[in-house]
Every structure is written in C-alpha cells, then in structure tokens.
Amino acid sequence: MKRLAGWMLATPATLMIALLLVLPVAATIGMTFGAPGAGTWGVAQPYADFFTSGFRRRVLWRTFEVAGWVTVISLAGGLVTAYVVSRCPPRVKSILIVLAVFPLLTGVVVRSFAWLVLLGRQGMVNNVLQWSGVTDAPVAMLYTQGAVIVAMVYIFVPLMVLVLVGVLENIPEDLLQASSSLGAGPVASFLQVTLPLAVPGLIVGAVLVFTASFTSYATPHLLGGTRQMMMGTLLHQQAMVAFDWPGAAVVAAIMLVVIVATVLLMTRLARRMNPMTT
Amino acid sequence: MSTRIHPVLIFFTVLIYIFLLGPLVIIFGAALSDTTYLTFPPQGLTLRWFENIWNISAFRRTIVTSLQMAFLGTFIALIIGIPAAYALNRHRVTLPASLSTLFVLPILVPEIVIGFSLLRSVTVEAGVPVWYALLIGHTLLVLPYVIRVVSASLASFDFSIEEAAISLGSPPAKTFFTIVLPNIRSGMIAAFILSFITSINDVSISLFLTGPGISTLPIQLLAHMEQFFDPTIASVSVVLMLLTILVMVIVERTLGLAIVAK
Numbered sequence: 355m356k357r358l359a360g361w362m363l364a365t366p367a368t369l370m371i372a373l374l375l376v377l378p379v380a381a382t383i384g385m386t387f388g389a390p391g392a393g394t395w396g397v398a399q400p401y402a403d404f405f406t407s408g409f410r411r412r413v414l415w416r417t418f419e420v421a422g423w424v425t426v427i428s429l430a431g432g433l434v435t436a437y438v439v440s441r442c443p444p445r446v447k448s449i450l451i452v453l454a455v456f457p458l459l460t461g462v463v464v465r466s467f468a469w470l471v472l473l474g475r476q477g478m479v480n481n482v483l484q485w486s487g488v489t490d491a492p493v494a495m496l497y498t499q500g501a502v503i504v505a506m507v508y509i510f511v512p513l514m515v516l517v518l519v520g521v522l523e524n525i526p527e528d529l530l531q532a533s534s535s536l537g538a539g540p541v542a543s544f545l546q547v548t549l550p551l552a553v554p555g556l557i558v559g560a561v562l563v564f565t566a567s568f569t570s571y572a573t574p575h576l577l578g579g580t581r582q583m584m585m586g587t588l589l590h591q592q593a594m595v596a597f598d599w600p601g602a603a604v605v606a607a608i609m610l611v612v613i614v615a616t617v618l619l620m621t622r623l624a625r626r627m628n629p630m631t632t
Numbered sequence: 633m634s635t636r637i638h639p640v641l642i643f644f645t646v647l648i649y650i651f652l653l654g655p656l657v658i659i660f661g662a663a664l665s666d667t668t669y670l671t672f673p674p675q676g677l678t679l680r681w682f683e684n685i686w687n688i689s690a691f692r693r694t695i696v697t698s699l700q701m702a703f704l705g706t707f708i709a710l711i712i713g714i715p716a717a718y719a720l721n722r723h724r725v726t727l728p729a730s731l732s733t734l735f736v737l738p739i740l741v742p743e744i745v746i747g748f749s750l751l752r753s754v755t756v757e758a759g760v761p762v763w764y765a766l767l768i769g770h771t772l773l774v775l776p777y778v779i780r781v782v783s784a785s786l787a788s789f790d791f792s793i794e795e796a797a798i799s800l801g802s803p804p805a806k807t808f809f810t811i812v813l814p815n816i817r818s819g820m821i822a823a824f825i826l827s828f829i830t831s832i833n834d835v836s837i838s839l840f841l842t843g844p845g846i847s848t849l850p851i852q853l854l855a856h857m858e859q860f861f862d863p864t865i866a867s868v869s870v871v872l873m874l875l876t877i878l879v880m881v882i883v884e885r886t887l888g889l890a891i892v893a894k
Contacts, residue, residue: 361719364716364731367779370712381749382753434644435645435648438645450649459879462850464872467659469655474670515648590744593748606745609744613740613742614740617740
C-alpha cells in the first residue's frame with residue numbers, strides 16, 4: 355500500500371520526463387544512425403559526414419576552445435572574488451552577494467546584448483581606444499572569438515562567485531586558525547589548507563560553467579555570428595536554416611556525449627580529490 | 633574572519649564588480665538616449681523608447697506569451713513536482729534511486745538538445761500546436777528546479793508531525809494539505825520564483841518551439857536585434873532588469889536572498 359502511494363505520487367513527473375524528454379531525445383539519437391548499407395561507413399555514416407567536414411570539425415574544436423577558456427578565466431576570477439567576498443564583514447558580504455545575484459537573474463540575451471553595445475564599431479570600447487589614441491580607426495571586435503569569450507566570462511563569473519563563496523564558507527574556520535597558529539602565513543594557509551579543501555567545489559563550478567558554455571546559443575549567436583559558429587549555433591543552423599535534420603541530430607548527439615562524459619568524469623574526479631573523504 | 637585581505641586582491645575584486653555591473657549601467661544609459669542608434673553616454677534624454685515597446689505589437693504579444701509560459705509552466709511543474717518531491721523524501725525506501733537521477737535529466741541534457749528533440753517529436757511528428765509544445769518545453773525546463781528546491785525544504789521537515797496527525801485520525805490527503813504544505817511554504821515560494829525567472833529568461837528551449845505568431849520575449853529580442861539596432865532593445869532590457877530588482881526585493885522581504893544564492 356505504502357509502496358503504491360509512493361509510486362502514484364511520483365508518476366506524473368516520471369511520465370512527463372520519460373515521455374516528453376527521454377523518448378524525444380532518444381529518437382533524436384536514433385536518427386543519427388544511417389541505414390546499414392548506405393555509404394562507406396554504414397550506420398555511422400552521419401557521424402563520418404560530421405567529422406570529415408573541416409568546417410564542422412573546426413566548430414567542434416572552437417566550442418571546446420571557447421568553453422575551456424571561459425571555464426579557466428571564470429575559475430580564476432571567481433576564486434579571487436569569492437575569497438575576498440567570503441572574508442568580508444557580514445554586511446559587506448551580503449551586499450556583494452546581492453550584486454552578484456543580480457546579473458545572474460538578468461537574462462542571457464540582455465547580458466549578451468550589453469557586449470554588443472560595448473564592442474561595436476561605435477561602441478564604448480572603440481570610443482575609448484580612439485580617444486586615448488591607441489588606434490585611429492575603430493577596431494572590429496564583434497564576431498571574433500575574443501568577443502564570445504569575454505561575453506561568456508561575463509555571463510558565468512557571477513555563477514562561479516556564488517558557487518565558490520558557498521564552498522569557501524563551508525571550510526571550517528578552526529582549520530585556518532590551526533594553520534595560522536602553527537605559523538603558516540596567509541599565502542601558505544591558502545595554498546595548503548583552503549585550496550585543497552576547495553578543489554571538489556572548484557570542480558563543480560568548472561563543470562557548471564564548462565557545460566553551460568559548451569551548449570550555449572544566445573551569446574555565440576549575438577557576438578560570434580556565423581563567423582564564430584559554435585555547437586549550439588551550428589545545431590540551430592543545421593535544423594532551421596539548412597533543414598538538415600539528421601545533420602542537426604548528429605550535432606545534438608555529440609553535444610550530449612561531451613556533456614555526459616564531462617559530468618561523469620569530473621564528479622568521479624571531485625570525489626577522489628576530496629581530502630575529507632580519504 | 634579577522635585576517636586582513638591583501639589590497640591587490642581587493643583591487644582585483646573591485647575590478648570584477650565593475651566588469652559585472654558596468655555593462656548593465658550602460659544599458660540603462662543607452663535606453664534613455666534620444667538617438668535612433670545605440671550609444672553611450674546618452675545624447676539627450678528621452679523615454680520614448682520605453683513607449684516604443686508598447687507600440688511594437690510583436691513585443692506586446694511576446695511579453696504576454698512569456699508571462700503565460702512562466703506562470704503556467706511553473707504552475708504545472710509545482711503540481712506534478714511537489715508530489716514527486718514528497719514521494720522521494722517520504723517513500724525513499726520503496727522508490728528506486730534511479731528515479732532521482734531521472735528527475736535531474738532536464739538539467740543534464742543540454743536545453744538546446746531538448747528543444748530540438750521536442751520540435752521533432754512533439755511539434756512535427758505528434759502535431760501538437762506550437763503554444764502547447766512551448767508550454768511542455770517550459771514545464772520540463774523548470775520541473776527539476778521545483779523538485780530540487782521543494783525536496784530541500786522537505787528534507788528539513790519533521791515527518792513525525794504528519795504521522796501524529798494521521799494517528800489522531802486525520803485522513804492522509806487532508807494531512808498533506810493542512811500539515812505538510814504549510815510547512816514547506818517558503819520552499820514552494822522559492823521554487824516558484826526560481827522557476828519563473830528561469831522560464832522568462834529562457835532562450836535555448838524556446839528557440840525551436842516558437843512558431844508563426846507565437847514567440848517568447850527573449851526570442852523576439854534576438855529577432856529584433858538582427859534587423860534593428862535602436863535603443864528599444866535597451867529599454868526592454870531595462871524593464872526586465874527593473875522586474876528582476878522588484879523580484880529580488882520581494883524575495884529579500886519574504887525569504888531572504890540566501891535562498892536564491894543556493
């Protein structure tokens with residue numbers, strides 16, 4: 355009886371996800387396998403088409419590159435900021451956290467748009483560069499890899515700061531007191547106590563940022579355009595512009611594999627690197 | 633927390649905060665500019681771009697659709713997510729552990745992949761009208777947040793209160809509504825706000841699920857930006873930011889912002 359009640363309560367949500375998420379996504383993946391006799395690669399022909407296209411290989415590589423840079427820069431910026439925020443007096447700390455939450459709650463389109471305004475030919479960055487005499491003519495900054503990376507770092511730093519403030523706050527204060535009473539300076543304490551204890555949290559933050567930037571659409575679309583296509587914009591272009599649905603499905607499947615593999619590998623790594631469990 | 637922070641680190645943090653908030657300030661300025669193109673600092677001040685939002689029918693329509701999706705999607709997600717979260721906590725022993733894995737799938741699977749798959753299976757193959765497919769997408773988008781936030785709230789709920797009520801003769805269903813729900817009210821409000829904001833800002837799922845005449849505000853903004861570069865976009869952005877500030881004030885007054893920071 356109790357067993358049945360548990361199942362009944364969970365049924366609507368389970369059905370919703372099974373029928374409207376698992377099945378459609380499984381159907382998309384099913385679509386990526388060609389007919390057995392078709393082409394030299396048989397069932398794997400659509401994947402062969404993807405990887406033999408220099409353009410699509412470049413898109414995949416660029417996506418790794420951009421997501422990688424965004425993750426590394428966000429980690430560095432987020433760690434320093436979170437370290438300072440977590441050691442501020444409570445009042446200042448809560449103000450700083452609110453100021454980090456605000457951009458996070460503002461939509462990705464709005465935040466990407468801000469960089470469209472800043473980096474344009476008439477944008478503020480160009481105006482400052484010309485006014486200060488660094489350049490004579492406006493520099494083309496939009497639709498470059500740098501623009502996409504800067505805007506994405508902008509979008510993901512608040513997330514990283516909030517995750518890492520949580521991580522740093524969870525580190526027991528008495529461990530740091532113990533280390534300083536044993537004669538360690540702030541740098542030594544940070545490197546030998548704080549950092550190792552923060553590693554699992556850093557990995558969580560890195561996975562969040564990497565997967566989100568690997569699959570993002572709005573930012574590469576607005577700031578990279580067709581010149582800096584990434585997997586998200588390629589998926590949309592294949593499906594809605596070229597109407598090549600099997601091609602789009604292959605892009606979707608590759609994205610899914612990269613994300614699932616990253617999450618599985620990194621959670622395992624986070625568990626192994628956690629000094630508290632061993 | 634008495635250790636002094638090195639000035640270089642403070643300087644760096646100040647720079648990061650300027651980096652985070654500066655662009656948003658620039659949008660505010662650009663929205664007020666009395667020019668037909670986007671510029672900062674604003675040249676002449678005007679509110680006409682805010683009026684323009686209401687003059688463009690596409691914005692009016694998509695704002696309505698976005699609000700419908702955010703309210704209805706969140707509402708449905710609460711209705712099916714709260715029982716699921718309750719079952720996961722109350723009947724943990726009898727339910728397989730894989731069920732909670734299933735409930736995080738909408739977060740794990742990239743949104744854009746979900747959107748494309750729904751377009752293929754739901755809109756095209758099953759012939760579901762665009763508006764309903766969009767609602768399905770938004771419900772799926774927010775469901776894991778509802779389940780997670782309500783679960784966290786139930787985790788600190790003392791189920792012996794519920795058992796006491798039942799043993800005193802209260803029917804289980806009535807007990808759920810009179811005892812359990814009031815105790816997880818703050819979790820439900822937090823779930824609602826988080827879901828609402830996630831839904832209203834969504835691009836990647838809506839991208840594939842909008843159709844002729846039916847679109848959401850973020851998708852309409854993207855479409856508008858491809859054709860125009862006037863301050864209207866900035867004024868819409870300002871309205872969205874003011875809305876966000878309003879939500880943050882309400883959250884702060886009722887629950888404390890710590891909930892969102894989680």
